[in-house]
Amino acid sequence: MSSNDEGGSSRGAAARLLAAVRRDPAVFVRSFHLELFGSAPELVEQFPSGLGEHRTAFVQMAEHVLGAFAEGSDPPALIDLLGQLGRDHRKHRLAERDYLLAQTALAKALAASAPDPRDHAFAERAAALVCQVMAQEAGRDESPESWSAEVVERIDHPGPTVVVRLLADPEARPTPFRVGQYLATLVPQCPGHWRYFSPAVPPNENGELELHIRAVPGGTVSGAVLKHTRPGDRWLFGAGYGSLGAGVADVPPDQAVLLVAGDTGLAPLRSIALALALRGENPRTTMLVGARGRAELYDLSGLRDLARANSWFNVLPVLETGPWSTLARTAVEFAARSEAVLVSGPPEMAATCVEALLSSGVAPGKIRRDPVS
C-alpha cells in the first residue's frame, strides 16, 4: 500500500487513525460490532464466549497493524502476521462472505474514529488489505481447522502455575505449529472460551505437548484448568500463531542470544532452547527467568539440567522486587553482548523490558516479541 507518494500520506493517515483508536478504543470496537453484527446477526453465534473477550485482542491487533503502517515497517512481517490471524480465525468457521462484511465494518469503524475525512480512503484500503489477506490465507490453509490432544499428566507446583502434559491425536503428528509459537486453546470445562497458551516443547513426531498455565485472579479458563484439569480431558487447538522463534537458529555460534522470560512467558523460550539443544552448534544462549517469588520458579531445576548438559546454555533466575524493573535492568546488562533478545511474558513485563532495552540503546531490530503477548 505504499511505495510512491501515497506512502507518506498513508503513513500520516495511519498515525492519525492509531491515535484516534487509542484515544477511544470503545467507540472503535462498538462501531465495528454494530456494523458487522447489524448486517449479519447470525455471526454472533460464531463467537460463543461473547464479544467482550474479542474486544481486547481486536484492539491490540488494530493498534499493531496501524502502528506498522504508520512506521512503514517490514511489510512482509505484517502480511505474515495477517496470514496467521486468518489461519487462526478458521476456528470460528468464517465464510468468504463474512470477511467481506468484516472489511466493510472495519473500514466504517476506522472512518468513524477518524476526525479527518481525508483519512477515510486510507481506512478503506487498510481494511481491504487486512481482511483480504486474512481471507486468502484462511482459504489457502488445507490443514484441519483445529486438532485435539489428550491430557496425560498434570504437575502441580507450590506457586500459581500448573504444568499440563498432553498427547496429540495421531492425525495431528508431528504437532502442527512452529517452535516458539502459541496456540488458541479450548479446554472442556470452558466451552467457547478460546485462550492462547504457548507450548513449552518444540513440535515433535510423538505428539508430545506441554503447556504451563498460571492462574490469574478471577480467571475463567486458567482458574478452571488449575481446579479441574485431569488426565483423560481432551483439549482442542487452533493454528500455530506468532514468530518469536523465527531466525534464532540462524544466529552464528560465535554470537550470543538472550532469552528474557516473565511468568509463563518462559514456555515458548524453553521450547526454543530445547529445539536448539537438538542441534550440534549453537550461539551462547542465556535465559533470564523473572519470577515474583521463589515458589514461582517452577521450572528452574529442569532448565538447570539443560544448562548442565549444554555448555552453550545458561539460566539465571531473577527474583522480582518491583514492577519487573529488576528483570529489565538485568536484561539490559546482558543485551549489550547479544545479537538477538527475545522477550516473552505478561504485557506489563514485556513492555517494561522492551522499553528499558530500547532506552539503553539496543537496536530495535535485535529485539523480538510477539505483537499481542
Ligand SMILES: Cc1cc2nc3c(=O)[nH]c(=O)nc-3n(C[C@H](O)[C@H](O)[C@H](O)COP(=O)(O)OP(=O)(O)OC[C@H]3O[C@@H](n4cnc5c(N)ncnc54)[C@H](O)[C@@H]3O)c2cc1C
Ligand atoms: C500470545 C499469548 C500467549 C499466552 N501464553 C500463555 C501461557 O503459555 N500460559 C498462560 O498461563 N497464559 C498464557 N497467556 C494468557 C492466556 O491466554 C489467558 O489470557 C490467561 O490464562 C487468562 O485467561 P482467563 O480465562 O483465566 O482469564 P479471564 O477470565 O479472561 O480474565 C480474568 C481477569 O484476569 C485478567 N487477565 C487476563 N489475562 C491476564 C494475564 N495474562 N495476566 C494477568 N491478568 C490477566 C483479565 O483482565 C480479567 O480481569 C497467553 C496470552 C497471549 C496473548
